[in-house]
Amino acid sequence: MDPPDGRVPYQPWAAALQGQQASNFERPTRPEHIDTQNRCLLNGAPRLYYLPTFRIIQVPGSVVFVWDDYHAYRVIPLDGRPHLGSNMTLWMGDGRGHWENNTLVIDTTNLNGRPRLSVAGDFFSDKAHLVERFTFIDANSMNYEVTIDDPTVFTRPWTMRVAEKRRPDYEFWEFACHEGEQNAEHLLPNDPARY
Secondary structure (H helix, E strand, O other), X not given: OEOOOOOOOEOHHHHXXXXXXXXXXXXXXXXHHOOHHHHOOOOOOOHHHHOOOEEXXXXXXXXXXXXXXXXXXXXXXXXXXXXXXXXXXXXXXXXXXXXXXXXXXXXXXXXXXXOOOOOOOOOOOOOOEEEEEEEEEEOOEEEEEEEEEOOOOEOOOEEEEEEEEXXXXXXXXXXXXXXXXXXXXXXXXXXXXXX
């Protein structure tokens, strides 16, 4: 949604790295070339919100997000407590929330910079700061917006939006990742010319 041209405002070195990671994704030769999601590693915020299958549970003093994928969950305190110390970094970051009318605003710091934003190698660093906004439009629709500020990777902050719809009949299913998969030839081919 911002910038208007839809392009992530990478710094030149970061654009080159993203391009290399996208190329590596197309023809992986080492485990780190495979997207973190396909290696059974947690996607983290904001990428988990691209998945249309999560629940939001509000309990006194917190909001909890639960995904069937990766058995992931995220607990966001709403009590005004400070962020964790800067020496502790997490895959999901350290989120602190508050309500602004019908919008839940989550300020997220302490990201470890390991999750990717896409299978094509989009990324941010451990210096990223996210401001996430969950705006409830009506009883069945919500917009998720995140502004990513990471001056070590991007030339300026940028914002993306995902429109979500309530799925009242959706049933959570057990999700099992293929960690330790013995037949991974399709992920790391011996002969890249096979593609």
